[in-house]
Amino acid sequence: MRARKLVYASRNPSESLRSRLAARGWHVEVVAGANEVRRSLRRDVAMGGLLDLSSGFDPHELAALAPSLALINVGWVALIDAAQRRNASVRQLIRDCCFDYVTVPASDERIVDSIGHAYGMAVLNEVPEEEREGRPETGMVGACDAMRTLYRLIGKVAASDVSVFIAGESGTGKELTALAIHARSARRHKPFVAVNCGAIPAPLLQSELFGYEKGAFTGAHRRKIGTIEAANGGTLLLDEIGDLPLESQASLLRFLQEARIERLGGQTSIAVDVRIISATHVDMAGAMREGRFRPDLYYRLGVLHIEEPPLRARGKDIELLAQYTLDRFRKEAGRRLRGFSPDAIAAMHNYGWPGNVRELINRIRRAIVLSEGGQITANDLELGDYVTLAPVSIAQARVIAERQALELAMLRNRGRLSDIAHDLNVSRATLMRLMHAHGIHRGDASADLAQELERERRAFAR
Ligand SMILES: Nc1ncnc2c1ncn2[C@@H]1O[C@H](COP(=O)(O)OP(=O)(O)OP(=O)(O)O)[C@@H](O)[C@H]1O
Numbered sequence: 001m002r003a004r005k006l007v008y009a010s011r012n013p014s015e016s017l018r019s020r021l022a023a024r025g026w027h028v029e030v031v032a033g034a035n036e037v038r039r040s041l042r043r044d045v046a047m048g049g050l051l052d053l054s055s056g057f058d059p060h061e062l063a064a065l066a067p068s069l070a071l072i073n074v075g076w077v078a079l080i081d082a083a084q085r086r087n088a089s090v091r092q093l094i095r096d097c098c099f100d101y102v103t104v105p106a107s108d109e110r111i112v113d114s115i116g117h118a119y120g121m122a123v124l125n126e127v128p129e130e131e132r133e134g135r136p137e138t139g140m141v142g143a144c145d146a147m148r149t150l151y152r153l154i155g156k157v158a159a160s161d162v163s164v165f166i167a168g169e170s171g172t173g174k175e176l177t178a179l180a181i182h183a184r185s186a187r188r189h190k191p192f193v194a195v196n197c198g199a200i201p202a203p204l205l206q207s208e209l210f211g212y213e214k215g216a217f218t219g220a221h222r223r224k225i226g227t228i229e230a231a232n233g234g235t236l237l238l239d240e241i242g243d244l245p246l247e248s249q250a251s252l253l254r255f256l257q258e259a260r261i262e263r264l265g266g267q268t269s270i271a272v273d274v275r276i277i278s279a280t281h282v283d284m285a286g287a288m289r290e291g292r293f294r295p296d297l298y299y300r301l302g303v304l305h306i307e308e309p310p311l312r313a314r315g316k317d318i319e320l321l322a323q324y325t326l327d328r329f330r331k332e333a334g335r336r337l338r339g340f341s342p343d344a345i346a347a348m349h350n351y352g353w354p355g356n357v358r359e360l361i362n363r364i365r366r367a368i369v370l371s372e373g374g375q376i377t378a379n380d381l382e383l384g385d386y387v388t389l390a391p392v393s394i395a396q397a398r399v400i401a402e403r404q405a406l407e408l409a410m411l412r413n414r415g416r417l418s419d420i421a422h423d424l425n426v427s428r429a430t431l432m433r434l435m436h437a438h439g440i441h442r443g444d445a446s447a448d449l450a451q452e453l454e455r456e457r458r459a460f461a462r
Pocket residue numbers: 139140141142168169170171172173174175176177239280281321357358361
């Protein structure tokens with residue numbers, strides 16, 4: 001059994017209570033002031049806390065105690081006298097921070113029992129490390145099948161040096177995945193440089209990517225190294241690659257073929273060794289069909305293809321991510337927050353998360369600051385309308401289930417048409433019809449292109 005530590009904050013500690021606690025296996029530390037309380041608490045393990053308000057803490061001292069009382073890993077019990085029970089600020093403090101209170105005089109036995117329960121609740125708040133973190137070394141949280149597949153893929157991809165294409169809806173974690181690949185690759189001690197191709201005006205993109213020499217154009221007062229050169233030896237993430245203007249696509253393709261760049265206004269070509277990872281939420285098949293993206297560049301960029309799962313397809317991971325976000329930002333609340341109410345959990349599962357993990361983080365951070373109770377509710381997340389699913393007819397339920405099955409099979413099989421069809425036990429023609437009916441384009445893209453990609457990959461390998 002692990003040692004249970006108890007911080008006993010009192011101006012007048014009771015000897016008999018101390019010995020009763022010791023007899024029940026508690027390692028008791030007696031402290032008198034807010035600073036001592038803070039120093040004796042740990043954040044990484046569950047602990048018990050006994051706050052003897054009846055021994056006389058003034059309001060100023062209570063305010064100083066607030067950050068310690070807000071720690072989620074400490075199960076606090078307050079001791080108060082009858083008069084304090086009528087005091088509004090004491091009542092508020094107990095409601096916000098304590099699992100229980102005992103009105104004194106009371107038997108030592110009663111107090112020790114209450115501390116045991118509070119500690120038990122604090123233990124429940126501990127999320128097992130492996131479950132909470134998913135992949136601690138990548139900063140990625142998630143334990144669902146789709147995320148486990150992603151971790152495996154990241155491991156494999158990191159071991160090779162070919163270019164990687166990451167597709168996925170906005171906010172699903174494409175940049176985080178790129179970072180994880182870099183961090184686990186042989187290039188990890190060299191730079192990781194990210195450039196958002198969609199955010200830089202087209203006329204400036206060439207000089208941003210390739211750099212320029214002094215005097216290359218009006219205003220070029222000194223030489224500037226471009227992002228490709230800045231990433232030399234390391235990894236370059238071309239984010240929102242689907243928005244890359246055609247002019248830059250030609251220059252990028254040339255660089256990929258020759259592994260050399262020329263700064264604007266420069267005379268010499270410079271050898272650059274970078275690994276390219278590109279990412280987009282754009283439907284690339286559509287972009288190529290409409291002539292907005294060069295297929296030859298796409299094949300070069302996408303030797304390996306990763307599909308980032310949308311948050312709505314991650315099941316229980318939604319709760320893991322929510323808890324992780326709350327733990328990360330809870331200090332912004334300035335008071336104790338004891339997790340999510342059941343209606344908040346239900347709403348998080350019912351909602352479709354168009355903005356994916358980024359939206360989840362934003363909603364929770366806003367709720368941490370604005371919520372007033374001890375728990376974050378569906379209304380705090382502005383998801384009050386999603387607590388119960390609107391009644392659905394059998395026909396609607398079929399459509400929802402069908403789409404879900406399609407999305408999951410596409411993730412499992414990374415867009416390979418014949419495998420998806422096999423998985424779902426339908427013909428390829430039926431699969432195409434279903435995808436069309438559900439307006440699923442990305443899978444369409446990866447499906448058709450995966451085959452061409454595979455051909456290209458083989459051609460490169462030869
Ligand atoms: N699995 C995860 N675990 C923890 N945090 C995550 C996870 N996935 C994404 N995030 C967080 O969500 C936010 C959005 O992630 P990121 O920027 O990587 O998404 P993206 O797909 O690149 O977005 P966009 O398409 O808008 O560029 C970031 O704050 C990131 O840290």
